[in-house]
Amino acid sequence: MPARLLNGAATAAAIRSELLPQVRAFASQAGRAPALDIVLVGHDPASEIYVRNKHRAGSEAGLLVTIHKLPESSTAAEVLSLVERLNASAACDGILVQSPLPSGISKADAQRVFDAIHPDKDVDAFHPQNVGLLVQGRPVFAPCTPSGVMELLARENIAMAGKRAVIIGRSEIVGKPMALLLLQRDATVTICHSRTANLPGVAREGDILVAAVGRAGFVRPEFVKPGAVVVDVGINRLTDRAMAAEFFGDPSARLADFDRKGSLVVGDVHPSVADVAGALTPVPGGVGPLTIAMLLKNTLMAARRREQ
């Protein structure tokens, strides 16, 4: 029996439609829409798509979304100066600097840019202050992707208390906050990574398995406890036709898709996992839309906190 699909897109749409009246109520009380300012430096194609999606979703939800485009050649000082201007602006509630910054800006300087965002406007929840508050169980803003996953699991009535949750990946943006949020819901949490010995065996302990490795189809059936809930956070572009054929079968609708477009967006979880898992988030249409919905929610929260 193939896994039940956890429809992240539908859940994200539900969250957005719940936000609409709240955004309207805020706007009529405050006399302005909640304002999200997105800083986009350079021309990374994936970043341009993400920013466009955030702009569209935000506008549809009634937010005032402004995109600040800076040239590829921008210096860290120029980006910092824009962030400082937004920090000081009464008209700005939330600031998002789209990652990654161009390679001309060093890692250390990029960190300085993200750290410069005022914690009260940090709707991505990357600031150490917001990360610390999350660890301490009193978050102001929770990071969008992991909190979107939690929202999905809760709305799908997935039991978490006392269950074993295994997370593959230990990034600051997904893996670690995911672990902390699952722990707060009383799961027994294991964090795996590239140095983990017998990774399939450890992953197979999970009643809930979260894949956040950034490698197409990395999680195969032998990683999955029969009946487990599998959350696929990966967004990878597949450009190898043989791999696409192996993933989806030949012939198949998605391979035909590949042949039309020359590539496909796939997750970290191999399609064959659907035969073992009890429930599974698809890619696309799983975690991705939830991330954006939570960003909008964080922006409304930032606006409310500033009006208090």
Next chain:
Amino acid sequence: MPARLLNGAATAAAIRSELLPQVRAFASQAGRAPALDIVLVGHDPASEIYVRNKHRAGSEAGLLVTIHKLPESSTAAEVLSLVERLNASAACDGILVQSPLPSGISKADAQRVFDAIHPDKDVDAFHPQNVGLLVQGRPVFAPCTPSGVMELLARENIAMAGKRAVIIGRSEIVGKPMALLLLQRDATVTICHSRTANLPGVAREGDILVAAVGRAGFVRPEFVKPGAVVVDVGINRLTDRAMAAEFFGDPSARLADFDRKGSLVVGDVHPSVADVAGALTPVPGGVGPLTIAMLLKNTLMAARRREQ
């Protein structure tokens, strides 16, 4: 073959003796000793002992340790005002407010007191900013108990990369930072707690097992993988003679100790674990002295950063 004892007291003494010349070098350059200010509110007997030990160890290491005693009846505003004065004082490098505050101060107000400590003087590393930096792998100060454990494991040449580490307890002060530090050393980390199903079985997965539950002798042999390294963070006062007899045998040297003193300090790990574990930290003389040594190290670091 009984477990090898990991001598935390000796390691702590080694850390302190390494600190001595560094403290002297700082003092001769800065024209003053690194200054640690400890705030002690009320008369909690355990707190009084901890503060006395910190004072002695700090003074022996060449620090200027000042204890600020406030009456049991102090209001949160009075404690806050002292913390603000220390924040502003050029003569203060590190501030430690001894936990817990008296019951007359609410949990929320106590949190406000700890949050008021400036991150640059936060030698206990409780401030959300410092917690966040730890999560992000760029700590300024690491919390004293978990970083003391890491120091012990490193100096005892305990392999961590690729090993399974299991932590029982998810407190902000020990469990969570312990997990993050072990993760940074490439262990595969599992966090257990009161809601964990089959706790002995999960604990038994650990090549390294850290007990931080605060219950005397809670971890029994069935929790321990044969040969595992067991770190006992618990400091519990045992007052029941029958329990002491069951723990240490009757007759035994420690039971005679109990009969002299009327109580004993014991860890979270039952003595019978020594028959299964490969290595074990004793209580007392294990993790406790390391906590104080790391506090002194953090104070020196705070002083150096302020002089830069």
